[in-house]
Amino acid sequence: MNILETIRIGLQGIAANKLRSGLTMLGILIGVAAVIVLMAIGNGASVAVTSSIESLGTNTLTVRHGTFGGGGESGRTQFKDLTVDDAVALVDPVLAPDVVSATPVVSAAATCTYGGSSYDTSITGTWPSYFGSTNSDIATGTPLTTDDVVNSRRSIVLGQTVIKELFGEADPLDKVVTCGGVPFTVVGTIEEKGSSGFLDADDVAVAPLSTVQSKLTGYGSLDTILVQAASSEVSTAAESEITSILDQRHGTTSEDTRDYQVLNQASLISTVQDTIGIFTVLLGAVAAISLLVGGIGITNIMLVTVTERTREIGIRKAIGARKSAIMTQFLIEAMVLSVIGGGIGVVLALLVTRISVAGVTPVIVPSSVIGAFVVSVSIGLFFGSYPANRAASLRPIEALRHE
Amino acid sequence: MSTPVIDLQGITKTYGAGDTEVNALRGIDLSIDRGDYVAIMGASGSGKSTLMNIIGALDVSTSGHYALDGINIDDLDEGALSIVRNRKIGFIFQSFNLIPRTSALSNVELPLVYRGVGRRERRQRAVAALEAVGLADRMHHQPNELSGGQQQRVAVARALVAEPSLLLADEPTGNLDSRSTNDVLTLMGHLHDQGRTIVMITHEDDVADHAGRVVTLIDGLISEDRRNTA
Numbered sequence: 001m002n003i004l005e006t007i008r009i010g011l012q013g014i015a016a017n018k019l020r021s022g023l024t025m026l027g028i029l030i031g032v033a034a035v036i037v038l039m040a041i042g043n044g045a046s047v048a049v050t051s052s053i054e055s056l057g058t059n060t061l062t063v064r065h066g067t068f069g070g071g072g073e074s075g076r077t078q079f080k081d082l083t084v085d086d087a088v089a090l091v092d093p094v095l096a097p098d099v100v101s102a103t104p105v106v107s108a109a110a111t112c113t114y115g116g117s118s119y120d121t122s123i124t125g126t127w128p129s130y131f132g133s134t135n136s137d138i139a140t141g142t143p144l145t146t147d148d149v150v151n152s153r154r155s156i157v158l159g160q161t162v163i164k165e166l167f168g169e170a171d172p173l174d175k176v177v178t179c180g181g182v183p184f185t186v187v188g189t190i191e192e193k194g195s196s197g198f199l200d201a202d203d204v205a206v207a208p209l210s211t212v213q214s215k216l217t218g219y220g221s222l223d224t225i226l227v228q229a230a231s232s233e234v235s236t237a238a239e240s241e242i243t244s245i246l247d248q249r250h251g252t253t254s255e256d257t258r259d260y261q262v263l264n265q266a267s268l269i270s271t272v273q274d275t276i277g278i279f280t281v282l283l284g285a286v287a288a289i290s291l292l293v294g295g296i297g298i299t300n301i302m303l304v305t306v307t308e309r310t311r312e313i314g315i316r317k318a319i320g321a322r323k324s325a326i327m328t329q330f331l332i333e334a335m336v337l338s339v340i341g342g343g344i345g346v347v348l349a350l351l352v353t354r355i356s357v358a359g360v361t362p363v364i365v366p367s368s369v370i371g372a373f374v375v376s377v378s379i380g381l382f383f384g385s386y387p388a389n390r391a392a393s394l395r396p397i398e399a400l401r402h403e
Numbered sequence: 404m405s406t407p408v409i410d411l412q413g414i415t416k417t418y419g420a421g422d423t424e425v426n427a428l429r430g431i432d433l434s435i436d437r438g439d440y441v442a443i444m445g446a447s448g449s450g451k452s453t454l455m456n457i458i459g460a461l462d463v464s465t466s467g468h469y470a471l472d473g474i475n476i477d478d479l480d481e482g483a484l485s486i487v488r489n490r491k492i493g494f495i496f497q498s499f500n501l502i503p504r505t506s507a508l509s510n511v512e513l514p515l516v517y518r519g520v521g522r523r524e525r526r527q528r529a530v531a532a533l534e535a536v537g538l539a540d541r542m543h544h545q546p547n548e549l550s551g552g553q554q555q556r557v558a559v560a561r562a563l564v565a566e567p568s569l570l571l572a573d574e575p576t577g578n579l580d581s582r583s584t585n586d587v588l589t590l591m592g593h594l595h596d597q598g599r600t601i602v603m604i605t606h607e608d609d610v611a612d613h614a615g616r617v618v619t620l621i622d623g624l625i626s627e628d629r630r631n632t633a
Contacts, residue, residue, distance in 0.1 A: 005516050016504045315500045318461060319561065320489020320517045322482055397461045400500070 006325065010332035013305070024301045025341030028376050031291030032345030033352065035372040038287045040353045040362035042280025046273055047363050052201070053269050058232040060133050061239055062263040063090075063225040063246065080250045080259055081221035084209070089245055090227055096241035098234040103129045103226040104209055108216040110180030112166060112205065119165035123156075123179050123205050125212025126226075131157075131190075133228045136204075141173050141188030144208055148187075152210040156184035159204035160192040179205065182215045235266045284368070291372070294341070295379035302334050302387035313391050314399025327392035334384020335377060342376030406473045408569050408600045409435040409458060414467035416453050416623075427453040428464070429623040435602065435616075437568075440595040442603045442611035445620035452573070454620065455604045459494060459571050460487045472568040489518055493562025497574035499554040501546040507533065507557045508542040514565040532560040536590060552583025559590060570594065572603040576610055588613050 014021045065082040083104075090102035106125040111118055124130070131143045141157070148155045156177065163172050172186045184207060193201035213219050229238035239262050252258045306313070313326055346369055353362035416428040427450045435441050445451040456462035457469060460476055463484075469476045472491050479487065493514075494500075501510045511529040520528070533542050536556040546554055555575060562570055572591070576584040592613060595601055603614060611617050612631060619627040 012505065311500070312502055315502060316513070316517075317485060318459070318488060318494050318500075319514045320485050320565075322485045322517070325517060395462075397456050400461075400496070 003328070006328045007332050007336075009329050010336055013309075013329070013333045014336055017305075020301060020304075021337060024297050024337050025344065027294030027297035028291070028338050028341030028379065029294075029345040029348065031287065031294040032342045032372045032376050033349040034287035034290050035284060035375075036346065036349035036364065036368050037352050037362065038283035039280060039368040040349070040364045041360055042276060042283050043365050044356075044360045044362040046276040046280070048360055049272050049276065050269050053265055053272065058265050058269065059229045059235055060265055061227045061229060061235060061242065062265075063227060063242060064261045064263060065221050065223060066259065066261070082225060082260055083222060086246060086249060087222070087225045089249060090225065090242055092245065095245055096238065098230050098238040098241060100228045100230055101129045101133060102228075103127045103133050104222045105130065105224045105226055106209065106212055106217050107223050108180060108212060110205075110216065112162065112177050112179040114166040114172075114175060114177045117166050117168075119162060121162055121179075121203055121205050123207055123212055123216060125207055125209040125217065127209055129228070130206060130226065133226045136193075136206075137191040139189045139191040140171075141186070143188055144206065149208040149210050152214055153208060154182065154184045154211055154215075155187040155208060157188040157190060157206040158186055159190045159202040159206075161200055161202040162205050163189060179207075180216050182211075184211075232266050235264050239264050288375075291375060291379065294376075295338070295383040298334050298337055298380060299383040299386060301337075302330060302384055303390070305333070306330065306387045306391040309391075310394060310399050310402040313394050314396050314402065317394070317396035318400060323392045326394075327388050330388035330391045331381065331384050334388065335380035338376045338380025338384075342373045345376070346373055405437065406470075407434045407436050408439075408472055409433065409602070410468075410470040411458075412468040414454075414457060414464045414469060416450070416457065416462075417465045427623055428457075431467070431623075431625060433618065433625065433628075435600065437600055438595075438598045440591075440601045440603075440613075440615040442605055442614035442617045443620065444605060444608075444611050444617060446606065448622075449620040450623040451604050451606075451620050453623075455571065455573050455602075458569075458602060459492055460484045489514055489565065491568045493565065493567040493570045495555070495558050495562050495570065495572035495575045497577040499546070499551070499558050499578070501554055501557055501561075503546055506543050506545055507538065507549065507560075510546070510557055511542075511561045511564050514561060518565060528564050529560075532564040533557070535563065536560045550583070551579050552586050555579060555583065555587050556590065559587070559594075563594070568600060570599055570601045572601065574605055575603060576605070576607070584610070 063082065087102040087104040090096055090099055092099070103126055108123045108125070109120070110123045111120050127149055128144045128146055130136070131138065138157070144155060144157060147153070156179070158172060166172070166177060167175070172189060175186050176183050177186060178184070190202070190204065227238065227242055229235040242262055246252070246260055247258070250259055316326060349369070350364070353364055356362070411431050411433040414428055414431040415426065418425045418427060431454060443451050443454060453462070457464050460471065463477065471487065474487065474491070476484070476487065502513065508529055511532050512525050515525040515528060530539070530542065533539055536559050538553060538556055538560065541549060541553060546557070549557065575591070576587055579587060588610065591601055591603070595615070601614075603610070605611055614631060616628070616630050618625055
């Protein structure tokens, strides 16, 4: 009795009861599709957030003024400003070999107007190195120049969201926009980066640091210093170099009294990925339960099938089918159900994941496709083995007597 | 003559235990020679079905010895019994027992499938067996598309196809009208003429009259063993 014959007999059994076989497959189908789709959504969310963080530059570190959380600590006596001198001091080939550039940044909320349109945005006052550190490519015009900064020129470079709000389709170059009551000439535009959910990377207006400080914010502390590390691999080393330089300059003695904070994009990405990873596992676990339920459905239907076909089993045994032949026949029926169900589930999942859900474009995890399929086949084997064994163990005289 | 096809010695079969103990067979000695056509008769409860199960290697006796075609059946396990059934015995049942939703041809092929015969040879032998029972034109029909008599002839073809040592028929005409009964009995007569060994269980005298030898059971014992004078 060869295996092809057994498969043929198994397929005949399935074909004999199409509706029931179809519904049983549906259980496995939904389980497999759910595992793949939910994993893909989790993965897609992770990819989206990661790329939005990466669009800010993975090798950048942000030194932020002040502290997070511990605001009212009485122990702090000094609260030094973050200054342009701090930024200059960070670029030190000896003390900070991994730091490529340091860019001071201030920002001011301002309403920009042009013609009849107005738009509330945030004006960033900075140095020309800002564009490199933030991966901002110039689409038209020129970036800011050192000359602009030195002479406190009222030049401004706009992101695509600001342009769309103020100019619509018109060319913004050389036009004069008024931001916070100060007229700026548009010298350049930044290429579109795309918004990713919570963060619109195109909602920016960049002007020279000196201009923004003199006209809008005053000469207080910098908001941030953008530090570019040589690569994302050395960003952790750069972080400790920055900390040691600034601790010295600010006279910081312990972590509790530190009046600034360094945010490392690379570690932010890994934190975010870890978090999303947990959710992905949870989603996958829920889906895996539905796969399990589908598997129980197979056992159930196979038990019904065995009972229903007891007499047929008796006939087969009477004419010489061995226990293993009967066992294989029913196992194969169960496996065919799960393989076809799993296969259609994979196809369905591949189709569904082409649709983006709630702003997240699902990204299929290849291992989840293989995993879900393999699991569905094993489920067929596992959940089919009990009914198959029961069928094979029937005694022929009793099975023949069965009506 | 050579070894008998069936050699039963002191066969007993007991069901249950203690108060519910039932002695279905209480010591059967029976020898059936090659080419014989034997009818086993008896009222219901006489033990003839139990005897048929034991002769058919579907069940084993409680005590006694049974050799089928010279093979000792007493201490074979389930797997070995299924091989014996496949090679040595062709079953014909009262209710035909064809596999539903499966063509006559596939039903007839089935014993050969389980024996591991190749596709082409299997097909040839199955077609030949169906021709032998006069159903060559019905081989692609499913059981529910055939009359009772035709189904039983398919079952006979299935019993024949593996060239067994013994044809074992359990009330083969019990579910048939008189015309189909005649067809099937005539067919069995032909098979006997060709030298096949046939054992037929029945409770009808006129059916038993077709056999060359009639064994009657009462209460688990052979009460009469006679030859029909043709």
